[in-house]
Amino acid sequence: MLQLRPLVGGLLCGLGLLPTLALAGVDDAALIDANSCSIDLWHTRIDGGGYQNYVSPTCRPGGNYQFTAVFGNEHEEGESEQVYGLEAKMLFTSLEAHGYGLGLVVGSEYLTETSRWETQYALVPLTLGFADERALVHFNLGWERERSAETRNALTWGLGSEVGIVGPLVAIANVFGNDRSSSESSIEVGPRLALLDEKVLIDALFERELGGENTRAYTLALTYAF
Numbered sequence: 001m002l003q004l005r006p007l008v009g010g011l012l013c014g015l016g017l018l019p020t021l022a023l024a025g026v027d028d029a030a031l032i033d034a035n036s037c038s039i040d041l042w043h044t045r046i047d048g049g050g051y052q053n054y055v056s057p058t059c060r061p062g063g064n065y066q067f068t069a070v071f072g073n074e075h076e077e078g079e080s081e082q083v084y085g086l087e088a089k090m091l092f093t094s095l096e097a098h099g100y101g102l103g104l105v106v107g108s109e110y111l112t113e114t115s116r117w118e119t120q121y122a123l124v125p126l127t128l129g130f131a132d133e134r135a136l137v138h139f140n141l142g143w144e145r146e147r148s149a150e151t152r153n154a155l156t157w158g159l160g161s162e163v164g165i166v167g168p169l170v171a172i173a174n175v176f177g178n179d180r181s182s183s184e185s186s187i188e189v190g191p192r193l194a195l196l197d198e199k200v201l202i203d204a205l206f207e208r209e210l211g212g213e214n215t216r217a218y219t220l221a222l223t224y225a226f
Contacts, residue, residue: 029101
């Protein structure tokens with residue numbers, strides 16, 4: 001089964017380039033293997049200056065839930081700040097057992113710039129599989145509270161897809177946003193290599209803000225599962 005990297009979407013946030021929901025652009029209704037862990041590493045370059053480095057371990061002790069931590073460093077115009085995040089995901093139904101996946105994700109983000117837990121969020125991911133799960137479609141609907149935003153509470157949404165092209169090559173396309181009047185939606189596209197029975201994932205992603213300043217970013221990401 002193809003698996004969406006859970007923590008790569010929404011990388012233009014944090015530095016004020018896009019509204020937060022830093023820990024997920026589009027999430028899937030799936031968990032890593034039971035009694036296992038994975039680690040995500042990614043680097044993002046933003047047009048006009050600025051870059052971000054993140055490391056994110058995820059562990060599933062068993063059962064139908066997993067936990068994720070995020071440690072990030074963001075740079076813009078000679079200034080930097082650290083971002084920390086905690087996230088929990090629970091799966092109610094699995095794609096393999098029921099033909100669709102349905103879950104719940106909750107999390108929070110801490111910014112050193114404001115020295116507080118700046119954002120809290122919850123979302124419901126739904127995943128559907130097609131063509132023997134060579135193609136996956138993900139729907140997200142959720143809520144976000146951002147303490148520094150003029151409109152603190154917002155409805156969040158996302159639509160994502162993963163399509164196996166040939167061999168280990170997968171095409172990724174995501175679009176996501178929220179209902180704040182000051183916010184613009186974003187699109188994220190790119191290829192993925194799924195290697196070693198999908199224990200190693202390599203993504204090369206392009207993200208663009210749809211409207212506003214049309215901010216663009218480029219991300220190289222690696223996931224290793226163990």
